Amino acid sequence: MNGQVKFIISQKHSSQQFESQEWQKIEHAFKQFVGLEHIKETLKSIAAWAVINQKREEFGLKTEKQSHHMLFYGNPGTGKTTAARVMATLLKELNILERGHLVEAERADLVGEYIGHTAVKTRELIKKAEGGILFIDEAYSLSRGGEKDFGREAIDTLVKHMEDSSGRFICILAGYKREMNGFLRMNTGLKSRFAHLLYFPDYTLNDLNHIAVNMFNIKDYKLSKPAGDRLLRSMREMGDISGNGRFVRNLTEFIIRAQAVRLLKYEELTKKDCMYISEDDVLKGIEGYKKDKQDHQ
Structure with missing residues (x-):
């Protein structure tokens, strides 16, 4: 037993x-x-x-x-x-x-x-x-x-x-x-x-921020601490995101393009340079996103 x-x-x-x-x-x-x-x-x-x-x-x-x-x-x-x-x-x-x-x-x-x-x-x-x-x-x-x-x-x-x-x-x-x-x-x-x-349901702001960070990570990009803070703050200030994942996808593309413009001016590039997203990249990317959206309204 x-x-x-x-x-x-x-x-x-x-x-x-x-x-x-x-x-x-x-x-x-x-x-x-x-x-x-x-x-x-x-x-x-x-x-x-x-x-x-x-x-x-x-x-x-x-x-x-x-x-x-x-x-x-x-x-x-x-x-x-x-x-x-x-x-x-x-x-x-x-x-x-x-x-x-x-x-x-x-x-x-x-x-x-x-x-x-x-x-x-x-x-x-x-x-x-x-x-x-x-x-x-x-x-x-x-x-x-x-x-x-x-x-x-x-x-x-x-x-x-x-x-x-x-x-x-x-x-x-x-x-x-x-x-x-x-x-x-x-x-x-x-x-x-x-x-x-x-x-x-619509995504919350924190969810959208998490999605954005994931998108960068999947593509082998790394946000600096100031860049990450700026991204979250800017999304909150934009106020018209409507819990939309497509908004995040479009925004990350504009930020990546802004980084590419910055890097192309360098004489020499390292692997870290190609991965690093700066606060200025985020600002320029958001600026480009807003202008593009305005042009298509």
Whole structure:
């Protein structure tokens, strides 16, 4: 009896000490995500559920028919496309999806120019997405033409294949929350096809700063302490960032270009020179960003 107790305790300790390879893959996939804690936890749980469902099937246990089709709500630049891309790669690694590729589409990719053309285009796109994820951004644009628009045909074709081809591909529709709610009313069966509705909130200022620093690090740039402080202060002063990751991406590009202009004036360059982002680079980059934005207003 004592030996049996010891064995059970040892087994329990072992399971706490070592995580499965599947869970390590899930954790690693979302390691680079900044903010979006609720989104990360939800996507992790979806992936974990899919894996365990497969394990239950292998053991001959009852399993649920799973739908992984998703709706992503949120403003532009809040990480929706990135999340879709990460999920595609992760589900391939977990053997949930066969290919793990992401097919990005918009209205023009689905809607044809004459009767019958739309259904053909939509089916071709779905075929292309098999084994991966079909990601349709600004999906509500399919409903903008009214009752007689071919966009309705695209929606009806998509709904049918989401049911008939369940498991062969995942469909993710994305867009603004208000517009997406109106879009879902276009087809009575549309909303029921989506098991997961995820809202992507705007990033906070600290999140955006973290994203900017990550972007520089990934590209082998290092912000000096004054440069980092200046970047955070300047973003706070700009006040029109709207929690948008695209804003950060554009801003970092302008800062990198400002650094390139400064470095090209040097007679000799070191590796450290090429990595170093100065406070003046940040100031010049922000100045260039503001001017570019003003020119395009």
